[in-house]
Amino acid sequence: MTRRTGRDGSSAAPRSVDVARLAGVSQKTVSRVFNDEPYVSDAVRRRVLEAAEELGYRRNNAARALASGRTRSIGVVTLGTALFGPASLLMGIERAVRDTGYALRVVNTVEGDPDGIWGAVDSLLDQGVDGIVISEPIDEPGDGGNQRDLSVAVPVLVLGAPPPFDAATVLAAGGGADLMARAATEHLLGLGHATVHHLAGPQRWYAARDRLDGWRAALAAHGRHEPPVIEGDWSAASGFAAGRVLAADPEVTAVFAANDDMAIGLIRALTEAGRRVPQDVSVVGFDDVPVAAYVTPPLTTVRQPFDAVAQEGLKRLVHAIENPQADPLPASVPAVDLIVRASTAPPPNRVQSGLTTGGAKQ
Amino acid sequence: MTRRTGRDGSSAAPRSVDVARLAGVSQKTVSRVFNDEPYVSDAVRRRVLEAAEELGYRRNNAARALASGRTRSIGVVTLGTALFGPASLLMGIERAVRDTGYALRVVNTVEGDPDGIWGAVDSLLDQGVDGIVISEPIDEPGDGGNQRDLSVAVPVLVLGAPPPFDAATVLAAGGGADLMARAATEHLLGLGHATVHHLAGPQRWYAARDRLDGWRAALAAHGRHEPPVIEGDWSAASGFAAGRVLAADPEVTAVFAANDDMAIGLIRALTEAGRRVPQDVSVVGFDDVPVAAYVTPPLTTVRQPFDAVAQEGLKRLVHAIENPQADPLPASVPAVDLIVRASTAPPPNRVQSGLTTGGAKQ
DNA sequence: GTGAAAGCGCTAACAG
DNA sequence: CTGTTAGCGCTTTCAC
Numbered sequence: 131m132t133r134r135t136g137r138d139g140s141s142a143a144p145r146s147v148d149v150a151r152l153a154g155v156s157q158k159t160v161s162r163v164f165n166d167e168p169y170v171s172d173a174v175r176r177r178v179l180e181a182a183e184e185l186g187y188r189r190n191n192a193a194r195a196l197a198s199g200r201t202r203s204i205g206v207v208t209l210g211t212a213l214f215g216p217a218s219l220l221m222g223i224e225r226a227v228r229d230t231g232y233a234l235r236v237v238n239t240v241e242g243d244p245d246g247i248w249g250a251v252d253s254l255l256d257q258g259v260d261g262i263v264i265s266e267p268i269d270e271p272g273d274g275g276n277q278r279d280l281s282v283a284v285p286v287l288v289l290g291a292p293p294p295f296d297a298a299t300v301l302a303a304g305g306g307a308d309l310m311a312r313a314a315t316e317h318l319l320g321l322g323h324a325t326v327h328h329l330a331g332p333q334r335w336y337a338a339r340d341r342l343d344g345w346r347a348a349l350a351a352h353g354r355h356e357p358p359v360i361e362g363d364w365s366a367a368s369g370f371a372a373g374r375v376l377a378a379d380p381e382v383t384a385v386f387a388a389n390d391d392m393a394i395g396l397i398r399a400l401t402e403a404g405r406r407v408p409q410d411v412s413v414v415g416f417d418d419v420p421v422a423a424y425v426t427p428p429l430t431t432v433r434q435p436f437d438a439v440a441q442e443g444l445k446r447l448v449h450a451i452e453n454p455q456a457d458p459l460p461a462s463v464p465a466v467d468l469i470v471r472a473s474t475a476p477p478p479n480r481v482q483s484g485l486t487t488g489g490a491k492q
Numbered sequence: 493m494t495r496r497t498g499r500d501g502s503s504a505a506p507r508s509v510d511v512a513r514l515a516g517v518s519q520k521t522v523s524r525v526f527n528d529e530p531y532v533s534d535a536v537r538r539r540v541l542e543a544a545e546e547l548g549y550r551r552n553n554a555a556r557a558l559a560s561g562r563t564r565s566i567g568v569v570t571l572g573t574a575l576f577g578p579a580s581l582l583m584g585i586e587r588a589v590r591d592t593g594y595a596l597r598v599v600n601t602v603e604g605d606p607d608g609i610w611g612a613v614d615s616l617l618d619q620g621v622d623g624i625v626i627s628e629p630i631d632e633p634g635d636g637g638n639q640r641d642l643s644v645a646v647p648v649l650v651l652g653a654p655p656p657f658d659a660a661t662v663l664a665a666g667g668g669a670d671l672m673a674r675a676a677t678e679h680l681l682g683l684g685h686a687t688v689h690h691l692a693g694p695q696r697w698y699a700a701r702d703r704l705d706g707w708r709a710a711l712a713a714h715g716r717h718e719p720p721v722i723e724g725d726w727s728a729a730s731g732f733a734a735g736r737v738l739a740a741d742p743e744v745t746a747v748f749a750a751n752d753d754m755a756i757g758l759i760r761a762l763t764e765a766g767r768r769v770p771q772d773v774s775v776v777g778f779d780d781v782p783v784a785a786y787v788t789p790p791l792t793t794v795r796q797p798f799d800a801v802a803q804e805g806l807k808r809l810v811h812a813i814e815n816p817q818a819d820p821l822p823a824s825v826p827a828v829d830l831i832v833r834a835s836t837a838p839p840p841n842r843v844q845s846g847l848t849t850g851g852a853k854q
Numbered sequence: 855g856t857g858a859a860a861g862c863g864c865t866a867a868c869a870g
Numbered sequence: 871c872t873g874t875t876a877g878c879g880c881t882t883t884c885a886c
Contacts, residue, residue: 145862145863145864146863146864147863155872155873156872156873156874157863157864157873158865158866158872158873158874159871159872159873161864161865162871162872165865168871169871169872170871170872171871171872174871174872186643188617188618189618189863189864190558190620190862190863190864191557191563191618191619191620191864192554192555192556192557192558192563192620192862192863192864193554193558193862193863193864193865193878194554194863194864194865195553195554195557195864195878196552196554196555196558196862196863196864196865196878196879196880197863197864197865197866197877197878198864198865198866198878199865199878201554203597203619210583210586210587211583212576212579212580212582212583214574217574217579217582217583218574220574220579220582221572221573221574221579221600224572224598224599224600225572225600225602228599228600233597233599233615233619234597234598234599235565235595235596235597235598236586236596236597236598237586237590237596238583238586238587238590240587253595255550256550256551256553257553257565257595258552258553258554281548283505365782366782366783366785366786367785367786369786370786391782391783391786394783394786394787395783395786398786398787398788398790401788419783420727420728420753421728421753421756421757421781421783421787423728423729424728424729424731424732424756424757424760425756425760425783425787425788426760426763426787426788428760507878507879507880508879508880509879517856517857518856518857518858519857519858519879519880520856520857520858520881520882521855521856521857523880523881524855524856527881530855531855531856532855532856533855533856536855536856551879551880552878552879552880553880554878554879554880555862555878555879555880555881556879556880556881557862557880558862558863558864558878558879558880558881559861559862559879559880559881559882560862560880560881560882561862561881
């Protein structure tokens, strides 16, 4: 038996011709069987499959990609962090990609990376992906000139942000964070707080700006005074630092933090300063991290529909890949999912102590 | 100018021959330049690079892979969860892979997935990767027969577990969790606790078993009584449930939880039951999640060196890929990094209340 | 230092 | 329903 061998003597991987020979058909027929093409009799199909099985045949993807011009893979650009939001989105994307039959290639961007998103997209393009997902982008520090004239010929899906650039097709998904932030703020207002402070995320992140916008919109809609914003960096440590400042201000009775980690740090600082949560100060987080229900006090927060967003976004991306000429599928706005736990309550009624009774509303 | 065009009229991507023509050299020379091969004069090199730049040339990876038999990519099998450990490891792997110049393909396994790791490895093999990383594996439910005779010809790196199978080359990295667990337990013992309870992770995970082993070893080494183990599922919710049980037992003065989330849930349950942490019960976690320092009380825990483990593992994997015949590089044992915060203290000295004074130490 | 020729293993037309 | 003929854009081998 003539068997091709590698230079180290190991037998080389079987090719479709080998299968064809063994099955007594043409190579093209093997190809047909493996691509689930019609017009192959069941008998032949079975024979081919058996031969393939016997040889341990596996299609060569490089050859497939070269011949067809498609790699059947989707690239994703993520932040190189294990932060709950980005990590959850990545998992959601992986799950969604698998359902589509594409393979997933991942590139991280590192905060402060000179090349940033562009470098990542470039490397994905080098790898030859059929579509790109950009997850939770942040702005470039030196905006503008940095954005080299990358010509992106494949469809791009941007998650959680407005499309940052021009490409053949740009899809956006996962908006609605502003609405969620607004709901969080209104929950606090509804409890009777005169206004709500905001512990924002780093403003270079679209996600952080969205939440800030939602908070602002809620205050504006209710004609409330907008206190100065404190900016954190998503970490519990930054929440703690902010909490020290906020604790010193007796006017503060309600805070909306842009994520749960900061909310947790914030609560710790308030507690250490002798301001009880929620009796003295109410706190709302964002994300609904797994421990949110078990910290002290259990955190009122907003849950983000990462999986749904990823799934819908990918469906639309794959549609754009496979139907380049067709109109893109429409996006939907995710539902708001506010989870009320024990970190929020009506404000202490000290302001009304001079009055007769203690009505809480407004 | 004759320009190849796609069927939609868009001009097709330039190939190396196009660059060669423009630069007035042979196609092979272009190839040489892009592969940084020697024996190309500087003048020619420059000319080629300029031509490539002008055309916007980008190497076709599929063709490269087909011709060379190498895809220059590494596949990683991860758990489909945003749990801090797995997610951190994945990020570490991405970073490490990028440094090696390989591309990253990601496949998740879903808990309870019938195909499990094998399906994931299979799909990676289909994609044609040069090496595989299996991160934090868990056992298959139906062990044994499930492990189909996949012939894995590429090197495999298993992170955080003993190699679960036979392949051309199998490397292990990221062990030492048992030592870390042992250190955590001994910290508690050193504080004077008579024994230490263990809130274990799901025992299908190697990581959980490692930690259990370390705890057990510590107790044995000090001749302490080994209380029954409670098993959680890594979640704060399961920690909370365990905490309710543990809180009812006055014998419990120290608990080592297999991860921080469970420790946080546990603390909440203890607190709700009126058992103060750390005055009545000490708790140690595992992972050092970002919020660990800011929960109440700040958590004593063990920090895992995800990045270092990923980096070292990948260096060894790449070595195995590129030097198939050579001996694998040796693994090192990561250092133990116990972070002592406020959730641990000497035991309450109720047992000594009958005695004269209340010395704490052992 | 450089180039010519020959595939890598598959898919894409088209022909029967 | 099945087979034939050409490439896809590179790397490889060997020649100059």
